[in-house]
Amino acid sequence: YATDLFTAATIERMGRHWHNLLQAMVADPQQSIGQLKLLDDAEQQHILHLWDRSDAGFSAQRLVHELFADRAQETPDAVAVKFDTQTLTYGELDRQANRLAHALIARGVGAEVRVAIAMPRSAEIMVAFLAVMKAGGVYVPLDIEYPRDRLLYMLEDSCAQLLLTHSTVQPRLPIPDGLHVLAIDHTPLWSDHRDTAPNVALDGANLAYVIYTSGSTGMPKGVAVAHGPLVAHIIATGERYETGPTDCELHFMSFAFDGSHEGWMHPLINGASVLIRDDSLWLPEYTYEQMHRHHVTMAVFPPVYLQQLAEHAERDGNPPNVRVYCFGGDAVAQASYDLAWRALKPTYLFNGYGPTETVVTPLLWKARRGDPCGAVYAPIGTLLGNRSGYVLDAQLNLQPIGVAGELYLGGEGVARGYLERPALTA
Numbered sequence: 001y002a003t004d005l006f007t008a009a010t011i012e013r014m015g016r017h018w019h020n021l022l023q024a025m026v027a028d029p030q031q032s033i034g035q036l037k038l039l040d041d042a043e044q045q046h047i048l049h050l051w052d053r054s055d056a057g058f059s060a061q062r063l064v065h066e067l068f069a070d071r072a073q074e075t076p077d078a079v080a081v082k083f084d085t086q087t088l089t090y091g092e093l094d095r096q097a098n099r100l101a102h103a104l105i106a107r108g109v110g111a112e113v114r115v116a117i118a119m120p121r122s123a124e125i126m127v128a129f130l131a132v133m134k135a136g137g138v139y140v141p142l143d144i145e146y147p148r149d150r151l152l153y154m155l156e157d158s159c160a161q162l163l164l165t166h167s168t169v170q171p172r173l174p175i176p177d178g179l180h181v182l183a184i185d186h187t188p189l190w191s192d193h194r195d196t197a198p199n200v201a202l203d204g205a206n207l208a209y210v211i212y213t214s215g216s217t218g219m220p221k222g223v224a225v226a227h228g229p230l231v232a233h234i235i236a237t238g239e240r241y242e243t244g245p246t247d248c249e250l251h252f253m254s255f256a257f258d259g260s261h262e263g264w265m266h267p268l269i270n271g272a273s274v275l276i277r278d279d280s281l282w283l284p285e286y287t288y289e290q291m292h293r294h295h296v297t298m299a300v301f302p303p304v305y306l307q308q309l310a311e312h313a314e315r316d317g318n319p320p321n322v323r324v325y326c327f328g329g330d331a332v333a334q335a336s337y338d339l340a341w342r343a344l345k346p347t348y349l350f351n352g353y354g355p356t357e358t359v360v361t362p363l364l365w366k367a368r369r370g371d372p373c374g375a376v377y378a379p380i381g382t383l384l385g386n387r388s389g390y391v392l393d394a395q396l397n398l399q400p401i402g403v404a405g406e407l408y409l410g411g412e413g414v415a416r417g418y419l420e421r422p423a424l425t426a
Contacts, residue, residue: 204228
């Protein structure tokens, strides 16, 4: 065999597959080629075990907003959210979210009730998300920069019963007939409510959020994610990132993107702080300056933006002390990977992969300095949380290691389905 292309172990494995194939052909010459097995029982069980983490133990009796409240009780004076010159401590954020939650409950919000959130980026948007969860509702994040027709479609399709917004953007939003609106800056409407947590009974099967896909294959679809898969994912993410109270996460992405919610949830259940980018477009030079100023330790960027940041760092020669950079959404080439290590000097680089329907990033690659990127692109990593993942062929047979196929994801990290679309969900 060509020793410059294959290792001995690979050839031995391929030899076993060839032997298994011949045995299967002789055992039943009438079966179709697609049903012939390359794997013997031992190797199949090995791969099944390798890619099944459905009993990994990341389920929790507490939901995300309850884990945040636990942190707020433990460290009420620690900084939770930073935005421009504004800061909110854990205690302040928890109390404000509780007051707003009571106001939402008074307006009929409860389990499975959808609440659309269309607000400028701010510290108050964190109050809004947490309040909807504390009220037992289901938040539906909308980007205020979307076209009016798209916003109207999502408001109607989600069957939102209430819209949380801000008076500065409310006039430009399409408001369907019958939709109740609450502007979060009209504080008399909610600030007099109790600042203790409402007594709302939820479990892991209740919906936490509905988030819309980009609509690249037609009209945008509402992906419905329940609390159980969400909290299991957030706990596992915090462990993989090693998130702790000394961390500060730069929240850079749009809140209409599912990864952005992981970006504030795992810091806030682990005692870290979140720095929220404003609505302006930050050039890499300005982002670099803000990371220095706010002592950012964790940041997530699209690969192209991360490369621009690394190019600026290489020219500047004084990178911020960021220990974790994560990229996702597109493949990362070897050259960009090497540049990020050389110029930004992080402790870890992460590559996150996953469609919205599998709760943010079911796979995450954690690289330390010196880890190879791969032949062409960075790997997509290993499973997070209570999930399973398998590479199958067109007949749904398990593929051997090193053989191409389609990735199938399961376990507890899968969305409930597409909102009000049972056929598509099936």
